[in-house]
Amino acid sequence: IVKYEGTKMKGNFIRLVLLLTISYVFEVKCAKVIKSGIEQLNLNANRESRLWTAIGSNGTQEFSVPAQVPGGIYSDLDAFGGIFKNQIYHDYNDVETRWVGRTNWTFSRQFSVSSELLSKTRIVLICEGLDTVSKVFINNILIGQSDNMFVRYIYDVKDALTAGVNTIRIEFQSPVEYALNQYNAHNAIYGYPVLPGSLSPEYRGENKAQMIRKMQSSFSWDWGPSYPSSGIWKDIYIEGRNDAVVRDVLVFTKSNTQQPDETDSTSWKLTARVYFDLTSVRDAGFLNLQRLDGEFSTSIAISFANETILSGIYRDISIDIPGSEAKLWWPNGYGNPSLYPYQVSYTSSTGDETSSKAFNVGFRIVELIQDPVDASRPHFVNGIKMYSKGSNSIPIHVLPERITDEMTEWLLTSAHKLHTNQIRVWGGGMYESDLFYDLADKLGIFVWEDFMFACAMYPANPEFIATVVDEIDTQVKRLQHHPSLLMWAANNENEGALRDNWYGTRDNFEVYKSDFIRLYVDTVIRNVKVLDPSRDCLSSSPTNGKKTEEEGWVSVWPGNILYGDTHPYNYVSDNWDWSWMISRRTRYASEFGYQSFPYVETLKKVSSNFNQWTWFSEFVDHRQHHPGGQKEIHDLIESHLPIPLNPNSTESFPSMLYMAQIMHSMGQKTQTEFYRRNVDKFFEAENGTGYNMGALYWQLNDIWEGCSWSSFEINGRWKMYAYFAQRGFSPVLASPYKDLNDDLVVEVISDSVQQYKGSLRVRIFKLNSLSPIFDEAMNVTADYLTSKENFRLSSTTLESLQCNWEQTGSPCLVYTTMPQLPDNFVFLNYPTKGHFILDPNLQVTGLHASVDGRAISFTLTSQAVAPFVFLNLRDHNHGYFSDNGFVMVENEKEMVYYSQDVTTVEEFLSQLDITSLFDVTEFADHTDSSGTAIEAGL
Structure with a gap:
């Protein structure tokens, strides 16, 4: 039994109780649908094949380059246009190629369709990921549009195809232009802006990312550059069939006890909720659920005669499993993260078509308990409490096509070595790859999954809500089955941004609050609960949990240390001295940290003039997107270490880089140990604080070679803080x-x-x-x-x-x-x-x-x-x-x-x-x- 106690609260406290079971028989990776008897035409192609072409103009020059699918326009231009000289992050490339994100791009190719494919009853084009706003044509016929990077789009194409050679063309609108147009249109229609109107100039990025459903940090962030790409960033293929097909699988488990063990006194019911796309209501066949070693299997006959729609239809199939066949899945540091591989398959009644999906099952109970904190009793009653140790991840690269399996595996295994038992996938980036969550399952690392909304107000008009509903449907169905998936959160810091007037919301507070509730409560939370009632979904982070709900979903003080989680940053106080943290003695620190630069040799690789770098030089400042960051680090160094007499000289620059990593590491060390020392302390007489149950530092990884809060560089190198975290998270x-x-x-x-x-x-x-x-x-x-x-x-x-x-x-x-x-x-x-x-x-x-x-x-x-x-x-x-x-x-x-x-x-x-x-x-x-x-x- 693992009981994970999250954030506690005075009067109330948030606590996550997790009872998990799974056992490792053999590994199942990336749960994709496998089909037999169903025609599938893969439209992916590497750049060398020259099957796909990307065309665009920056106003003075026309570009026509071979494109890779999956891929993106920046990488295509780099490979054949040489705009980056194969070093995307070199020098000032992020600003010198700003025109790319401001340009419309068209991707096209030809492909052949067989008569066998055309004979199928239903033929669809499946786009697993389009980045972002596009119109899709086949043979010059508009067959669909996209406006969300995180949605899987399925378009009927049977009537657009012909036997022999066909052409597909996808016209992408500039994401920068689209975001600006949406911002202006919203202001004109609804009479108020969706704030912020612009970023801090230090971000050196594009504005109004909140108006477009793509990676928000691709417009830049305070730790990363601006590369708002366009392209077909995931698989694209045509599917033809005569019967229903398995599209997604949700997994639910229920134990006969709240404290399951590994004996037959415990039993589990495993239910697979299988989502289908139909060809017609006449579809019928047989649905099977089995463990892949053959030990457990069940089948049922199903039909769809009473359905009125052809997509989003599901059927449940269940199987009972004795506790002796469900060894416990443990998070890192508590035992083995055992995994059992299962598969669902559907075979048409004729036996001609079969589709199946394999996945690793997690038998688990997740409770979000918000009970009063009572100093007279233990702050957890039953089972084993788990202290959360870990970090927050950002995208591994700003261009998804450049994220390799090796990069993902190195990052997750490195995090595991730091005694990490939880990673929060931060809400301004992207929902990670299937491999990311597969590795988290295997390594015993819980994933707190944010939805991709961060540090802004967002629209709540019907069109925006509609695309967010599709996004939730795509991502929850893709990720829900993972045993590592701990909980959902609707956004990053948006409640605090609204309440604390980050962007000037005070004068129109009730309007923005209404939008906040409509988007996150009425849309995100409500739709998550429909699809995944087994997990909780927080309304924001930080949040006060039940207290926030009682206060109308926007708390009077979203960063209240007596409730929920907080993000306690402080770049001014002595970061080697713990005493400043008394006033921020939080129940659960889900973000905290300090900045540093990468290793000197890492920076040399992205600069043509490294020998001219100084602490306050133009180029170093260009790599520092946090306003005032260079002075903050300088002042911390000066108050603790033997700072150079001339810290702004080229000779002393490597020394400043080294000492910045010391300050980063010591600040994180002091804060982490303070939180951990408060695990069993309750300061009732003082201010009701204490009982800290989590420390997730900001941030796990880098997105480029620049100044950030990371423990690992983009190339995978361990920064000094990674070693401090490894020691600081030691079980004893x-x-x-x-x-x-x-x-x-x-x-x-x-x-x-x-x-x-x-x-x-x-x-x-x-x-x-x-x-x-x-x-x-x-x-x-x-x-x-x-x-x-x-x-x-x-x-x-x-x-x-x-x-x-x-x-x-x-x-x-x-x-x-x-x-x-x-x-x-x-x-x-x-x-x-x-x-x-x-x-x-x-x-x-x-x-x-x-x-x-x-x-x-x-x-x-x-x-x-x-x-x-x-x-x-x-x-x-x-x-x-x-x-x-x-x-x-x-x-x-x-x-x-x-x-x-x-x-x-x-x-x-x-x-x-x-x-x-x-x-x-x-x-x-x-x-x-x-x-x-x-x-x-x-």
């Missing part, structure tokens, strides 16, 4: 900090279901010596979902050790170790002056390659305390170290580099960069408060 962790009385406290946090019994060692170092000035060890015990104080050292004792804030001299570092668990540390005062940091003379020795060449073990040696040691291989993106970004307080550290590719010792050494804080001190201030130069090590 020692968390040292200074409390409000300036005492040193170490709490041991645990979300391990197994009680931990072991030892804790606490040492204090000055940065100028490897010999600790304090060293004490003790035995500790840690129970599930607790954070208990195990060590305390008074401020008086710290003062005697010269480790308080006011005293000068080498900064003090507290270092904790626990056997078989990650080390941890905290600075009692900050290393802002470089002269306290000695040269560690870091060296690599004893290198040895594994038999398969995918692991290099070695010893790292040091002659001094080395803060923030960071190792990188310049040209290796798909690899990671056993530890990184650490503080080295020993003479030796055993390490391993794990690579996806074969790597030799010689290659490893030739590619290796090692940086520690000492390496940036040559550019720093080495004077005392009076300006007198100080010798190193004092």
Whole structure:
């Protein structure tokens, strides 16, 4: 039994209880319909075949280039027009090719139709994804239109086709032009604008993305560029048949108990709701549900004689499964995510046509409980609570056609290595690929799925509502069967944007509120509930849950820390000091984070003039879309680290990049540990806060080589924060900090279901010596979902050790170790002056390659305390170290580099960069408060 406690609330609290079962027999990937006896003509084609052509004009030049389907116009122009020189994100390409998104594009090809296909009773063109606003012609006959990137379109084409050669033409309207026209038309018809009218200029993007149903961030965001593409971005094919066909399958499971086990005292009913497209009401046949190993199977005869429509018709088929045949599916860190493969198939009564769909089944109960918080009782009653640890994902690339299976698999497996048990698919991007959710199933990673609305007001006119209904139908039916799918959310931050007047909604608040309710409550939530009553759908994120509903769906304070989830960002306060978070002690942090740039070698690959880059240079500013971001990072560095005397020089730029990653990592570390320490604390007398049950950092991945909040670069490279997250999300962790009385406290946090019994060692170092000035060890015990104080050292004792804030001299570092668990540390005062940091003379020795060449073990040696040691291989993106970004307080550290590719010792050494804080001190201030130069090590 897994019970996932989400956000709790004073008076009420949100809690997700999940009981899941599935068992891994063999893997089913990407649940697609397989057909036999049904004619299918695939219209996909690679660019080299030159079957598809894309035509458009930028006003001065006509373009006609071979197109790839699935694909997009930017990639087509790049491949044959050379507009990016095969480097889409290079230099200023995002603004220099802005004309592409402002141009209408026509895609066309010829194809042959056989007499066998034409003889079928019903023939349809199926477009799995059109990006975005288009008219579709076959043989110059208009057979349909599209206006939503996220909808599967099915058009009747029997009367448009002829035997032999046919032509298909899809005319795409410029998404930028369409969005602008829709914005102006809405304002003219309804008398008010759909805000915002424009983005911050720092975004360097297009405006009014809220008016078009495509990837919102393709118009740009505060972490990504503007590439509003057009094209056929998913499969396109013609289907001909004489009977009904399986189109989608929803999966529902019900246990005979709220606490199922793996014995026959538990039984499950598995129901597949099978959606059909018909040829006529005379269709009839046999429907079968079976486990693919043959253990369980059932069949029923079905007919459609009483139907009045030909699409969206469903039939249910069920099978009973004993608990012994339904091993529990566990999220990452709790057990194996076992999976059972099932299949539904429909065979026509004549036996001539069969369509089937296979999928991995999840037997699960999901409850969203909103009970009063009561400090006198445990905040969860039955079963095992689960603390959410993870992050928020954005699109893996701004152009979907450039997302490879390898990129998706590396990202999800990397997240799994960080102890991630939940990923929130953020609402300004795209519903991810089938592979993404298949991997989440396999890896035991829950997916919180946003619908694709973010940071804006949206239209609620009938035409917009109609396309959103189609979008919900497409995506819920595609994703619902996944055991990893945890819950839905209607949008990202739109409730807060409305209530807090982000875009000037205050003067017309009731009108915008009415649109908000019509779109998200009356449309999104209502339609989700019809299709997927097994899951809850939040009205926004952040949201106050039931409290929001009680307040009319737009809460008085959507970010209330006593209710629901929050997004607690703060770029001004000291991000190494947890005390600012007291006022934001949230029940559940579903976004939080800091910015940094990618590794220096990553940035070099996208710049023609990297040697001219400085912290505040034009091009660096171009890669920073967060307003004021460069100064915010600069100021955080300046208050904690030995910032260069001239931070805006080309020589110091690599140092600034390195220190930005330190600030990013330390800020996230401080915030994550604070939330985890509050897992079992309730501050009833203070303000009713506490009982935190989730920390999802912003953000998992990058969309380009620019400044962002990510833990992984777009190329897959682990940034420093990825290693901090891996340590910070460890099931058991020692968390040292200074409390409000300036005492040193170490709490041991645990979300391990197994009680931990072991030892804790606490040492204090000055940065100028490897010999600790304090060293004490003790035995500790840690129970599930607790954070208990195990060590305390008074401020008086710290003062005697010269480790308080006011005293000068080498900064003090507290270092904790626990056997078989990650080390941890905290600075009692900050290393802002470089002269306290000695040269560690870091060296690599004893290198040895594994038999398969995918692991290099070695010893790292040091002659001094080395803060923030960071190792990188310049040209290796798909690899990671056993530890990184650490503080080295020993003479030796055993390490391993794990690579996806074969790597030799010689290659490893030739590619290796090692940086520690000492390496940036040559550019720093080495004077005392009076300006007198100080010798190193004092």
